Amino acid sequence: MSKRQIAMVMDLNKCIGCQTCTMACKTQWTNRNGRDYMYWNNVETAPGKGYPRGWQESGGGFNDEGELKEGRIPSLTEDYGKPLEINYEEALGIGPDGPSTPWTGVTRPHLKPEDEKFTTPNWDEDEGEGEFPNSFFFYLPRICNHCSNPACLASCPRKAIYKREEDGIVLVDQSRCRGYQHCVAGCPYKKVYFNPMFSRSEKCIFCYPRVEQGKPPACAKQCPGRIRFVGYLDDEASPVYALVKKWKVAVPLRPDFGTQPNVYYVPPLSPPKYDEQGRLTDKPRIPIKLLTGLFGPETPRILETLKIEREKKKRGEPSELMDTLIAYRHDEMFTITDEEEQGF
Ligand code: SF4
Ligand code: SF4
DSSP: OOSSOEEEEEETTSOOOOOHHHHHHHHHHOSSTTOTTOOSSEEEEESSOTTTTTGGGSBOSBOTTSOBOOBOOOOTTTTTOOOOOBOHHHHHTOSTTGGGOOOOOBOOTTSOGGGTTTTSTTTTTTOOBSOTTSOBOEEEEEOOOOOSSOHHHHHOTTOOEEEOTTTOOEEEOTTTOOOOOHHHHHOTTOOEEEETTTTEEEEOOTTHHHHTTTOOOHHHHHOTTOOEEEEETTOTTSHHHIIIIISOOOEESSGGGSSOOSEEEEOOOOOEEEOTTSOEEEEESSOHHHHHHHHOTTHHHHHHHHHHHHHHHHTTOOOHHHHHHHTSSGGGGEEOOOHHHHTO
16 A cells, blocks of 8 residues: 555563653654544553553454454543653642652542552553462563554545655544544554544554655664564565564564554563472573464574574574674664665
C-alpha cells in the first residue's frame, strides 16, 4: 500500500523500563486537550495485563481468512488507568504545616483497593510471574506498529485513516474522522485512542514532522538504553535492514493478529532457572511458550542465534550482529535518508 516502509526495531535485551520514551512522547504530543490519558508510547511489564488493561484479549485484527475480527473498545475510566494524584502541597512543603511536612508521595482517596495500582504508565511494574528464585519479567515498549495491513484503516467506514505512500506511516485524517471508534475496536494492539474533547480518534504519528527532516521519532532519539533503531526496510545500509532482513533476529509482536506490523522486536534472552537445590540449570527462566506466543514461531531460532553471537563476542571474536545491537554510535542507529539521497 505504500512505496516505502519506515520501521522501528526494539531490542528487548536492552530496555531498562525507565519510561524516558513514554515521557518524550507525552510531552511532545499528548499532554493536553483530551489527550491527557493517552500514552501513544507506553512501556509495560510482560507478562502482565498491559496497557490498556487486557489489550491482548480485546479482539480486533484479522482472522485466517483475512476478515476483520470484532474488537472491544477499552473503558476510558477503567482500562486506561486512573490519573496519579500528586499531593504537591505536601511534596513541596507548602502545606499548612510548612516545609517540615514529610513527603508522602501521592493521595488516591477515590480509588478502590483493587484499582490502586492502575495509576501509572506501567501499572504491572516489576511483578512479572514465577516463584522466587525463578521469578521473571521483561519490559515491552509499544507504539502503533504502522502496519502494512492496518486493521484500524480497514475498520473505518469514513476512510479517515490512511497510509502515507512515501513512508508507510499510518495517520488519522482529523477532518474526516467522526469519532465512531471502529478503529479503536479494530486495532488488536489498542493503539488508536479516542479524544473525548474533540470526539476524534488519535494515534502515534511516528513523529512524521521529525522523519521528514531525517530525524528519528522522539521516543527513539531519547532512549538512554539505545534499544530503538529506525530506518527504511529497503535500505540495505540501515541497521533495521540488517536486523530484520539479513540476520532475521527482529520480528513483529503478535504476528497472529494479521496486521503485518512494522515495529519489530529482538526477543529477550533470559537468565537460567535454579533447580530445587538452588543450582543453576540450562533451562531459561522466561518460558519459551510465552515468548513464542508474543513473537511467533521463529523465536527459539532467534534466541539461539543471539546466544551464539554473544558467546563469540565474549571470546573476543568479531560479531557483526552483536556490534549492531550494542550500538556503539548513537547516530548510526537512525538511517532516515529520503529516496533521492539513496538514489531510488
Ligand atoms: S497498530 Fe493498530 S493503530 Fe497502528 S497501524 Fe496497526 S492496526 Fe492501525
Ligand atoms: S527509553 Fe528506552 S530503555 Fe527507557 S523504557 Fe523506553 S525503550 Fe526502554
